[in-house]
Amino acid sequence: MSGPSLFSMRIVHLDLKGAPPKISYLSEIFPLFRALGANALLVEYEDMFPYEGHLKLLRAQHAYSPSEIREILYLARQNELEVIPLVQTFGHMEFVLKHDAFSHLREVALFPNTLNPHKAESLALVTAMVDQVMELHGGTRWLHIGCDEVYYLGEGEASRQWLQQEQNSKAKLCLSHMTAVAGHVLAHQPTTTPLVWDDMLRDMPEDLLQESGLPQLVEPVLWDYGADLDIHGKVVLMEKFQKCGFPRLWAASAFKGATGPHQALTPIEHHLRNHLQWLWVAQAGPAGLLQGIVLTGWQRYDHFAVLCELLPVGIPSLAICLQSLLRGGFSQEVKDRVESCLGVASLDTTDFTREGTGCFPGSDILALVTQVSLHLRSSVEALLDGNRYVTGWFSPYHRRRKVVHPVMVQHMQPDVLSLLARWGALVPELEAALQRVFYPDAVEEWLEENVRPSLQRLQDLAQDLAEATASPTA
Incomplete structure (x- = not known):
């Protein structure tokens, strides 16, 4: 395996839709992220963002204030961590569509997860969210607009009628909303590139993707959190996206939060295998196409799910995965470096004791x-x-x-x-x-x-x- 240049960007995902850390803890943990090999953060604010105006009701009880967002950005800069904000704009809209004020914008009236793409008010809603987030993140090179797991798309009444028209399809419906959101981002922030999760695009016909114009607007993030990736299948998918005109792609692994909605302790071996196989994908795929990898750390499976592993619990897994990505594989050197950074006597233990869990922030x-x-x-x-x-x-x-x-x-x-x-x-x-x-x-x-x-x-x-x-x- 060729080494650390396989992923020039190593991005730690902060999922704030459950157990968001206090700023004081972020100030302690950002230096460790950097020391372990991270150089960027994907911050999924969800209801922790301080939305204003008619969006103010989206705020969680303890949502960060604008000054706290600025402090997060300052702390990130101090630790050479580039911040990429994530705003869900299609699927996983529960934190928005659960509110009575926006429930009429659901694709299916009973389910608050997916936005109805037919209503002009839907696009106005998500672009207002994007604009407020971008206002506090001036100069960001990337904005992640989500668009994963758009469940029940096409099952609303307006969609059913639209799909009855000749040559209309769910894929076209999906692409039209993605291009509208991405187009808004680029119209207002021409130097910011939208990122999207890739799952809704994987099975779409190549000609449809090409004709949609989406490849000129966004960069897909290919995500797979399994311990046994289909490496060949991933390479084929990368080649497909490249052929469709996407100039750059990203990968997404998981260091926690992907092995069960009620998981309390992180199964490190699973996540290490996931990252090692992503290294094989990067080596086998088209050279230079993958710009970086997002190490996702999910805190809930969705807005209504229970909490899975807390961030401090997942730090040893994150450390091993980051160092393995940085050094092109898992080795004694990786093990020694992680043990040194975390103050852990040995990574071989699975039943952590008070003495064995280290001295990193949150080890208690x-x-x-x-x-x-x-x-x-x-x-x-x-x-x-x-x-x-x-x-x-x-x-x-x-x-x-x-x-x-x-x-x-x-x-x-x-x-x-x-x-x-x-x-x-x-x-x-x-x-x-x-x-x-x-x-x-x-x-x-x-x-x-x-x-x-x-x-x-x-x-x-x-x-x-x-x-x-x-x-x-x-």
Whole structure:
């Protein structure tokens, strides 16, 4: 494999539609991104952007202010990280179309994910979003306009009628909206090149792509997050796009957030394999066509999904993947460099301990999340479902009636109280660590999804045991 020149741009994706970090954490982590080999950021603001005017209702409760956006851009410049903003303009529009004020612009009335491309108001909406984002990102060389996973396109009533006309197709409908958005960007910012995700374009006929004029307006980002890429298929797709007239292409891998919507810990081996295979694609494809690679780090699968791996949890994976891209493969040199940057004793461990997770910004969150994910649920289940005294003498039947054999209490209670003390001490520590990095709503959501169900089961058992012990029938 030829080495680091395969991807001149190595772009870390910040998905802010879930658990967006505080600016203070970004100030700590940007230098590490740079040290590991990143030279750009793809910032997917979604509802964290400070939209104004009639778009103000799109803001999340803790949306960044304009001054905070400027601070992010300043911090990025300080660390030689070029910022590419991402604005969804077609699919994944849930954060916009969930609002009553914009629900009439849905392609299908029931579903808030896809914009109706037939209405002039739809284009006005997304171009207004683009304009506000671009106003705070003056001089950006690229703007990503999304356009992936445009589900249910063509299924709205207006689309059905349009598709009945001869020679109309879903592909043409898709291309017409993409070209309209991209054309707006270039008309107002001629030095900014729009990027689009490639999935809606992959299967379109070459002649249709050529005739649409889109290849002169945008650069596709080919994304695939699997551990076993179809390398030949990717090369064929690159050649197809090149033949259609796209002058430049980009790749997109994943360092986290692509192995399950409820994933809490990042499977590093999966993501490393994904990146190594993208290196093979870059080597096998047309020379010089791939400009760079976006290392995506999804925080939700969509606006309504639960949180997957938190950013600090995915840092070791990001580090290994970035360094492998930089050095053209995974090697002892990569391993040594990552261990040095993260302060990790060894990358061989999968069950991170407090001592083994390193000293990078957020490493305490990784250590505590690992404890919770690997041990909290299993320890509670082992007590409730595997302890012979609990299952034999304090079953749900006994607990409802507050009845327990006094002799058995001494076999159960120490284990219950010990486990409760252990988790009762760790959870406040985790909450405090999360609060240093994330806003209150993200902290609350993560704890409610990942901690409280198991902890509540344990607390309920302790409470039932205490009440049964105090009962006169005990």
